[in-house]
Amino acid sequence: MILVYTHKTTARLRYTLQMVFTQFIGYEIKITNQVEEFIAFEGVKISYTKKPLGNELFFSSHPILFEKGILDYTINVTSWNGQKVFFEQGENSALPFDIFASSFYLLSRYEEYLPHIKDRFQRFPAKESIAYKNGFLKTPIIEYWLIDLVAVIQAKFPDFKPKRRTFKFVNTIDVDNAYCYLEKGIVRNIASSIRSIINLDFVGLVQRVKVLIGKEKDPYDTFDYLLRLQKKYEFKSIYFFLLADYGHNDKNITVTSKKFQLLVKSMADYVQVGIHPSWASNTNSEKLPVEIQRLESITKREVFRSRQHFLKLDLPTTYRRLIDLGITEDYTMGYASQVGFRAGTSLPFHFYDLDMEVQTQLILHPFAVMDGTLNEYMELPVDDAQYLVKELMDRVKQVNGTFISLWHNETISDNRHWNDWKQVYEFTIEQACK
Numbered sequence: 211m212i213l214v215y216t217h218k219t220t221a222r223l224r225y226t227l228q229m230v231f232t233q234f235i236g237y238e239i240k241i242t243n244q245v246e247e248f249i250a251f252e253g254v255k256i257s258y259t260k261k262p263l264g265n266e267l268f269f270s271s272h273p274i275l276f277e278k279g280i281l282d283y284t285i286n287v288t289s290w291n292g293q294k295v296f297f298e299q300g301e302n303s304a305l306p307f308d309i310f311a312s313s314f315y316l317l318s319r320y321e322e323y324l325p326h327i328k329d330r331f332q333r334f335p336a337k338e339s340i341a342y343k344n345g346f347l348k349t350p351i352i353e354y355w356l357i358d359l360v361a362v363i364q365a366k367f368p369d370f371k372p373k374r375r376t377f378k379f380v381n382t383i384d385v386d387n388a389y390c391y392l393e394k395g396i397v398r399n400i401a402s403s404i405r406s407i408i409n410l411d412f413v414g415l416v417q418r419v420k421v422l423i424g425k426e427k428d429p430y431d432t433f434d435y436l437l438r439l440q441k442k443y444e445f446k447s448i449y450f451f452l453l454a455d456y457g458h459n460d461k462n463i464t465v466t467s468k469k470f471q472l473l474v475k476s477m478a479d480y481v482q483v484g485i486h487p488s489w490a491s492n493t494n495s496e497k498l499p500v501e502i503q504r505l506e507s508i509t510k511r512e513v514f515r516s517r518q519h520f521l522k523l524d525l526p527t528t529y530r531r532l533i534d535l536g537i538t539e540d541y542t543m544g545y546a547s548q549v550g551f552r553a554g555t556s557l558p559f560h561f562y563d564l565d566m567e568v569q570t571q572l573i574l575h576p577f578a579v580m581d582g583t584l585n586e587y588m589e590l591p592v593d594d595a596q597y598l599v600k601e602l603m604d605r606v607k608q609v610n611g612t613f614i615s616l617w618h619n620e621t622i623s624d625n626r627h628w629n630d631w632k633q634v635y636e637f638t639i640e641q642a643c644k
Contacts, residue, residue: 212239213255215248215263216271223258223275225562225569226314234356234557236373254367258310262302267366270303272311278567280323285315287344293354294346304362309355316341316352316554318562322525329547331520336548347550348602353557353609375610379642381447382541382577383436384486384517384618386462390430390625391421393467414626429625433473436619437480439636443643447481448541450517453504454488454497459520465504474508484515484541487532492522499535517541517616526563533572541614544577547587549602551576556611578602579638580616585631592630596637603641613642 212231216223219241231239242248245263248255255266262268274283274297287296288307295307297315315321322334329335341347363370394402406415420426440447451474454460463470477483485505491497502513516537518528523542532540540561544552553559553576561572579602584595599615606613615638622632 211253212237213248213251213253214239214241215245215255215257215259215266216241216243217259218276219243220276221567221569222277222314222318222562223310225560226275226310226317227258228569229317229559230310230313230356230359233559234352234555235360236375237370254363254370256304256363267304267363268302269305269310270299270308272297272299272308274311274320275314280320280564282324285340287340291358293349293351293358294344295355296340304366305358309359313352313355313554314562317559318564319525319553320564323564331522331546332524333520333522333546334525336545336550336552339552341550341552341554342548346554347548347552349605350551350554350556350609350611352555353611357609377607377610378612379445380575380612380614381440381445381639381642382517382614382616383447383449383481384519384616385449385451386486386519386618387430387452387620388463388470388473389428390620390623391418392428392431393463393469395464429623430620432619432622433477435622437477439639440480443639445639445643448484448515449477449481450484450486450515450541451505452486452488452519453501454490454519457488457490459489471508474505478509478511482515483509483511483513484517484539485513485537486519487516489519489522492518492524492528495531498531502535512536514538515541521546526561526565529561529570529572530563533570538571539573539575541575541577541616543574544580544616546580546583549579549583549588549598551578556606556609556613558612575612575614577614577616578606581618581621581631581635584634585621585627592634595631595634599634599638600641603638615642 214227227239231237256269257263257266258269258271285296287294290306297308297311299308321340326338336342360372403415421428452462453465454462485502487498505513514537516532521542556576558573558575561570561574563570579599584590603613617635621628622635624632
């Protein structure tokens with residue numbers, strides 16, 4: 211156990227120390243405000259306050275962990291020991307920056323509560339983040355800071371041995387549209403065929419006809435291939451199914467389709483599944499409970515995992531809604547427009563509700579890379595995409611973190627602008643599992 215002395219115990223401080231020491235490093239902590247108890251303690255102990263008590267391991271504190279409310283801090287990012295740091299502290303501090311305040315700022319998504327210009331989908335843009343602006347978005351920066359933290363503690367307490375993490379890989383698939391042409395109904399297929407003729411897309415029109423008459427496999431039906439690859443490399447997969455009513459940005463297969471229901475049920479025998487909350491559920495609170503119930507009815511299992519469709523995340527509203535509906539794990543924490551680590555870490559952590567000033571039971575699993583980011587937002591060639599995936603994964607491996615990738619069943623179909631992208635997916639799997 212680590213004993214931490216501080217001049218004031220707050221919910222923010224308790225949360226941060228639990229995430230840093232218990233969740234990430236694997237050490238239990240106890241916080242005390244009693245000087246006598248701290249001095250008498252003979253184990254690993256640190257002080258986190260304004261001034262050192264004596265010659266203990268002292269970490270100078272920034273005020274953010276002792277405050278309430280959201281303040282627009284002017285943050286100066288500098289470089290130290292090869293990494294970007296902020297919330298600098300004086301010479302007496304064991305580290306020249308406040309690792310706890312900095313970690314809280316990133317984990318709580320503090321900056322997303324501040325005024326900002328949203329993107330066209332009303333999301334917090336990657337380019338507005340401190341990580342993007344200062345060039346450390348592609349780095350799981352908190353894990354690198356933890357290396358320095360462990361080093362200074364071990365220098366003072368040689369017997370301090372944190373739990374050793376190992377690199378983990380989690381493959382995730384969003385199923386927005388299980389099929390390109392099948393199970394769309396007569397009206398949608400006729401409308402799409404007319405649109406193909408108007409746009410002179412005769413290749414798509416011919417492909418649609420061949421699929422509908424059974425002469426060709428639906429290009430989005432890649433599920434057998436995905437399961438074969440999973441069996442070959444023995445990795446963990448989570449599939450998030452969109453079970454919404456048809457509407458704007460929710461153009462999925464109808465949930466009444468027996469073929470679609472059979473697909474979901476059969477996939478649940480081989481992979482973990484979660485709900486993909488619809489676009490419409492962001493503005494209609496009655497939608498998501500129905501969608502969750504649909505998935506539970508099909509799989510006959512409790513649903514406790516989720517990832518937002520279009521990565522639509524509005525803090526803290528989105529997460530509060532998930533919590534109220536029994537979701538305990540969410541995989542939305544990442545950006546659509548840029549790869550990297552939105553919360554500064556690759557590791558799972560608890561959501562802290564800044565408005566309520568409380569640590570919740572909802573665990574957030576950050577993803578590092580999404581197929582659409584590489585191809586549609588960054589417009590990378592296949593070779594460059596593979597290089598970037600390897601760069602990100604190597605950094606996660608270096609700190610024994612968790613690498614989560616986000617793919618869609620249609621993006622590995624080699625269909626249209628996804629031609630050759632199956633090899634990027636296979637490259638990702640090979641790099642993760644070798």
